[in-house]
Amino acid sequence: MFYHELNPNIDYSRSNLRWNAWGAQDQDFFRKNQMEEILGLLKSEFRLEKLRSTPSISLEAIKLPNSKITTSMERQLATIVGKSNIKTDKYERIFHSAGRSYYDVLRLHRNTLKNFVDGVVYPTKESEVSKLLEYCTKNKITLIPFGGGSSVVGGLEVVKGKGHKAVLSLDTTKMDKFLHLDPQSQTATFQSGIYGPKLEHALNLKGYTLGHFPQSFEYSTLGGWVAARSAGQQSNRYGKFEEILTSAKMITPAGTIETLKDPASSIGPDWNQIIAGSEGLLGVITEVTFKVHPIPHSRKYFGLIFPNFVSAVDFVRRANQKEIPTSMLRISDANETRLYEILGELGKRNTPIRVVKKWLQKKFLEYRKLGAEKCAVIVGLDGSEKEIEHSFHQLKGLWNRKGALYAGEKLGKNWIHSRYNMPFLRNHIMEHGLGVDTMETSTTYDQVETVHQAGLHALQSGIPGSIAMCHLSHSYHEGACLYYTIMFPIDEKKPEEQWIRMKRKVSDAFQQNKAPISHHHGVGFDHKEWYQKSAGKPALDGLNALKKSIDKNEILNPGKVFHSL
16 A cells, blocks of 8 residues: 555666756656647736747756866775765766756756856765765865755755865765664654655555655655755645654764654754754764654545635634644635636537536636635545544534535545646746746744735736746644745846846745745755844854854855855
């Protein structure tokens, strides 16, 4: 029995992963055969006469600066990891020099990425990681930890430390073993470099699930989930990763930090919560122990239609505060609902029967007062049939009081089927002069609508003529996460400046409304300015002092999050 749909057989060999786009070469957008219609829809939405052809530059056309890894350095590194685990070729250097944000991919497409790692090392065991840190500290070489490479906040931006000779990427993906399952405590221990589907499949074979399914699930690793405080789409049931985390081992230049496998303690600041969110600045996470759960016997994912965003948010608030067990409560605002509705109709023939059916649906929605402001909500329930039935009954009372319409399980099944696939759409539309980016924050329920509107306004004023939308993707007793998507025609002359202007406007809007710069994507390089403003000088001084105490030559991922070069 397997939990949700997953593909444990993805080929993660570096040569099979796209160097300038999302995902593997042998995977693609499920609806790519409908791209002509999708592009036609977007052309209409943006009121464009035609779409441009904007293919990516070829790998061969990129001219890299010469690697600063000398023959002597390479020979010494080979004594640590072996000659076959050191890479200085063009593909490996480019692949490890950027994440997969819109800004990263845009610069790869246009050949405007300026800084590249000088080489890549692939340790296979912890002793090699320790020796690499020792070597790089002694020789003043910057080291950037790398897992799946799916960062969307500049977490892999190549920033060389002050006075450093070269930059190395430390790829953890050859450290991907399932180490231990404790069925009595319901915890599991894995090495940090394992990808999501392989981890989940290994647990499923034992009858368990981690329950952590971020949208990047197929192309992100366990260590990355810890390092960025990741949130999975079933976080209502399983929690964000810092809540799932039981213990971690992190190798630093000063030695190894390993936390106890305890359920709770009162022994000073919690190192689990320092390691979580450390984003490669304090050490290399090599081993993680986390909570697991028996695979639920049943699941029920279904759709609801609410009159507007405010009524849907109030439904989610009441469900959380009444502590009704759910796995997921996901609200699409009016614009996202509208676009998904249009996309859902593409490829369907307008037969006479279908025309009549659509007319009847429209009249029924009007009768139920579900008009242009209507919002779709997907509810996920996992557990025994009795537990699901009980939660469904309690939720039904809440949605009925808000005038919502039960829309059936088809919406839920469609979402589950495509949940990891949407990033592949960006690969296609960027080839036609169109961009898409995402950003997220969180706030308390009394501020949700204010922040929702402020974010949309900032995005659309940042890129006039864009389409901005939002969904509420994670929710809690006191508030929720707002996750924005913006689609836009890419500026022909200054696309990087276009993105920077938009990013600044929306980030300023979050800060002005006292909302965090990130709920689950992390800080990296892109969010650093706003994180530092919100943290304040005493906190930043303390964090930099901590880094300096365990990373004296400041070799680890310098210039990110809180670190001042």
